[in-house]
Amino acid sequence: MSVKTGVPPIGGTTAPALRVDGVTVRYGDVLALDRASLEVAPGRVCGIIGVNGSGKSTLFKAVMGLVHPDAGSVLIAGDTPAAARRAGAVGYVPQSEAVDWDFPLSVRDVVMTGRYGRMGFTRRPKAADREAVERALARVELSDYADRQIGRLSGGQRKRAFVARGLAQGATVLLLDEPFAGVDKRSEATITRLLRELAAEGRTILVSTHDLHALPGLADEAILLMRRVLVHGAPSEVLTPEHLSLAFGLDVLSGGEDE
Ligand SMILES: Nc1ncnc2c1ncn2[C@@H]1O[C@H](COP(=O)(O)OP(=O)(O)OP(=O)(O)O)[C@@H](O)[C@H]1O
Numbered sequence: 308m309s310v311k312t313g314v315p316p317i318g319g320t321t322a323p324a325l326r327v328d329g330v331t332v333r334y335g336d337v338l339a340l341d342r343a344s345l346e347v348a349p350g351r352v353c354g355i356i357g358v359n360g361s362g363k364s365t366l367f368k369a370v371m372g373l374v375h376p377d378a379g380s381v382l383i384a385g386d387t388p389a390a391a392r393r394a395g396a397v398g399y400v401p402q403s404e405a406v407d408w409d410f411p412l413s414v415r416d417v418v419m420t421g422r423y424g425r426m427g428f429t430r431r432p433k434a435a436d437r438e439a440v441e442r443a444l445a446r447v448e449l450s451d452y453a454d455r456q457i458g459r460l461s462g463g464q465r466k467r468a469f470v471a472r473g474l475a476q477g478a479t480v481l482l483l484d485e486p487f488a489g490v491d492k493r494s495e496a497t498i499t500r501l502l503r504e505l506a507a508e509g510r511t512i513l514v515s516t517h518d519l520h521a522l523p524g525l526a527d528e529a530i531l532l533m534r535r536v537l538v539h540g541a542p543s544e545v546l547t548p549e550h551l552s553l554a555f556g557l558d559v560l561s562g563g564e565d566e
Pocket residue numbers: 334335337338339357358359360361362363364365366
């Protein structure tokens with residue numbers, strides 16, 4: 308089956324946008340994911356929470372096809388991660404620390420990298436590539452910053468630039484790793500609004516976050532990960548004191564602790 312590059316209809320009755328079935332990933336002796344299973348439907352924002360080392364990044368890597376599960380399977384709109392990646396169906400917004408912000412690329416250049424998969428080895432953009440990039444920049448309200456070196460953006464603008472890269476790529480599933488870390492409240496609100504709009508169009512958004520307070524305003528559903536999926540449900544069902552003390556070992560919602 309080929310990957311559809313269009314955005315699936317909201318509430319479609321076809322395959323889930325993302326299906327992770329019994330995925331186990333080991334790095335040598337370390338068990339990073341232990342039979343993790345989840346499904347997320349098109350048009351949903353799903354928050355992934357869990358302590359450091361609970362397997363959030365590994366889950367994203369498995370969805371992107373960057374790690375191969377020792378057991379289990381991942382399907383993106385019914386396709387394997389490798390096929391989905393070739394079609395640009397999965398967009399990734401990395402943690403800030405994972406990016407070299409001094410690299411001499413403009414915001415537009417970064418968004419254009421989302422089109423590389425379609426360009427062939429010469430990487431010479433065609434009119435359709437340029438149009439897709441300008442549309443994506445406008446969508447995240449960064450058109451006025453397109454010529455700026457990527458490191459000269461604020462934390463929130465940098466995140467939006469990478470969301471634009473995913474949009475230029477035609478991604479129907481977007482994975483965001485800690486998008487609110489180092490981002491001020493106003494930018495957080497802008498990103499939240501943008502993600503809600505993209506979900507309303509039928510995209511599927513997975514957000515790993517330590518920001519439990521922001522979760523109910525952002526996500527339709529939440530997953531508590533501890534190598535396996537401990538709970539998956541509405542944020543109010545997941546963010547209970549019992550679940551949080553099980554996962555984090557302390558009362559993270561009431562005391563303003565550092566999680
Ligand atoms: N390349 C690797 N080699 C060996 N162990 C790894 C590797 N990557 C991750 N791990 C280990 O696998 C486990 C899960 O790591 P992972 O990065 O998926 O967790 P995480 O929930 O994303 O953590 P954080 O919130 O700190 O980003 C951890 O114990 C980690 O030390």
